[in-house]
Amino acid sequence: MTEHCPEIQAALLGYGTVGSGVYQLFQRQKHEFPHKLGLCPVISRILVRDLSRPRRGADPALFTDRWEDILHDGDIRIVIEVTGGIEPARTRILEALRAGKSVVTANKDLMAEHGAELFAAAEEAGCDLLFEAAVAGGIPIIRPLKQCLAGNYITEIMGILNGTTNYILTRMSRDGMDFDTALQKAQELGYAEADPTADIEGCDAARKLAILASIGFNSRVVLSDVYTQGISGLSAKDIAYAEEMGCCIKLVALARCTPSGIEARVHPMLLPLGHPLATVHDSFNAVFVHGDAAGDLMFRGRGAGSLPTASAVLGDVCEAVRNLRCGCAGRVGCTCYKQIPVKKMEDTENRFFLRMQVEDRPGVLANVASVLGNNGVSIAQVIQKARTADTAEIVVITDRVQERNFSDSLAVFSGMSVIRKISAVIRVYDE
């Protein structure tokens, strides 16, 4: 069957970590495709920036540095974009769609910021725009959310969506490393990029969350809607305190659809060790979803890497091929048909872990407690332990409180001479 199966041509934009993985999987699966799909997708062109760099694993004749070679080749029906970043990816995807080509992309930057524009172009052209690889690497999550759970009102999506930060936090917790050492280790292992800002400051996770929330809540959420705080301010001390309280600290991406609007934020969070996300270690990702019908679900796996991400790309390619074969490209388009407002972070409610250095004299704890009380912040737990010279360390866990009230308390603290330093403010998981 393989020999006589009609081919369908795809072009690959990018031949880095993910691109070469995609090419490799096409080779591995070439004898399966005809049976699975009734058509055999092949990569007939690979776009790279610099043709002079040596490329391993693929026939040199496939490579080109001219986008036009792909755009104007009517035999190429599918464009696979794995270059990342906004431009030139955005322009190319729009051009590919307008030329009637289906698009598979791993580009979270683009989907989190220009999803609406790209979907509009796909719909107008009657083409597929598929992006399973944009979120959580090899974990099937886009199609399950969009299709399998279509009979649910999704009310919560909570995930560990960035493997680099999860690896760093795992090493800080398991091996007592400080942040800088753990980051360096992550870079040595290739988990973190030379410039790790997007990962450690939470921006990467925020992009993925914007995409998941848009699908889950049927309302467009973009990157700028997501409150974002990274992990670079975390110390080994905070992790030790968390452990003492039966918790771990994870960089959590959390989106909720509430009667008063959508909440979407990425920040470190104290999670009880019994929470399913607390068992997600190293560079693994996991997504927890709550639907009114399905209840609690969790999806877990490799959130990055060449072959896991390529696995997601290939699943989408198979989908695009099936749709082209059946003449139903664009079968599942944009599902953001609502306009639900996104809440400001200051209007959300949270519990807090607050670690501060105060002057070690009678009455200071009472001062702290009264500032919190005056701002409507109720205290769930206090630990006062470490003492050096004339400074005492106080850790306060609050009950659930509006962010605004808690910020007001912090503002008052900053003007009090007995409070020498606010060392950490970390949100605490609250059911």
Place this chain on the structure above:
Amino acid sequence: MTEHCPEIQAALLGYGTVGSGVYQLFQRQKHEFPHKLGLCPVISRILVRDLSRPRRGADPALFTDRWEDILHDGDIRIVIEVTGGIEPARTRILEALRAGKSVVTANKDLMAEHGAELFAAAEEAGCDLLFEAAVAGGIPIIRPLKQCLAGNYITEIMGILNGTTNYILTRMSRDGMDFDTALQKAQELGYAEADPTADIEGCDAARKLAILASIGFNSRVVLSDVYTQGISGLSAKDIAYAEEMGCCIKLVALARCTPSGIEARVHPMLLPLGHPLATVHDSFNAVFVHGDAAGDLMFRGRGAGSLPTASAVLGDVCEAVRNLRCGCAGRVGCTCYKQIPVKKMEDTENRFFLRMQVEDRPGVLANVASVLGNNGVSIAQVIQKARTADTAEIVVITDRVQERNFSDSLAVFSGMSVIRKISAVIRVYDE
């Protein structure tokens, strides 16, 4: 939009726990469907056995006890079968497909035994046959395996696929209950049926495993291919020994695609507490999948219950509606295009936990060890502890060994007067 959206008619076969949940979700989602799907599916007929029984929640005019009312109604494009069992479900699904209706079913019995026949009928008719609800309730697993992971060679599927037995094992482990008490508790809570045989003897899990293995390995595996052993023989003592060794006991469904064939079995297993499946408690289900590209994945959620199962049904209905709208019903058909042999259980390799009562005199342990040694069974660990009157209890953990060799040892033991009883034989997880 809702008012002017064309309707598409579906019929519901069965109005029990799952059927009434499906009806309820249709009502909840009716204002969403037009936007999500461009069409509004409605349940226009409900087939029940006994019309005289009172039915809550649905218009009495919808009910019928005549299958012909549905089969011969050309306006009904989708048949949703949630009655369970082989007949009359099989005949009705075949008739529905031949009449050009798409079919959504939650029927694991049928899919595990007659999947090939049903798929052939669906393909001939150009109709959808969707069955996400047949395995693991609300957890999206069929579509992820079949579509999202289509670029992988799946080599292992390991799951907790039966909530009843997992609930029983959780209570035995957490509360020290014996099997009968835990079963009774499960029945009181509605987790176990009046006749719990299919659940506790592993048959329910075996059906689901057959379905998952067929999809994962692209080769048809049927119920009779699955070696099945239940949990009714487990005692609290075995669970206590397991815990002492840092393990729990779960009813595990395991399928592997190896160079020498497919392995498919359901049996109790000692799992190290660090294994992701060890943290799946109560009536939750989870499926662990290994793909050559995606790596390790886990899907976890509610494996049964009215709304979780209805959630899976509704996801399939949305899929069927989209396919009908695009004229591509039957877009994803049977993917069992290989004929991989299924290995006999005796040809597989396992590690074993063996608990036995022996005569308490010198040399008996040496006898046991030499029988095992003579049959090529290597011992990893021995515990000898409990002693009553003249009987000692020995627990042996073996290294990995062929089932056949281990069975030969057991046969020898049964003829030895110093061995009074084989109290437990449980397989042990082995990476």
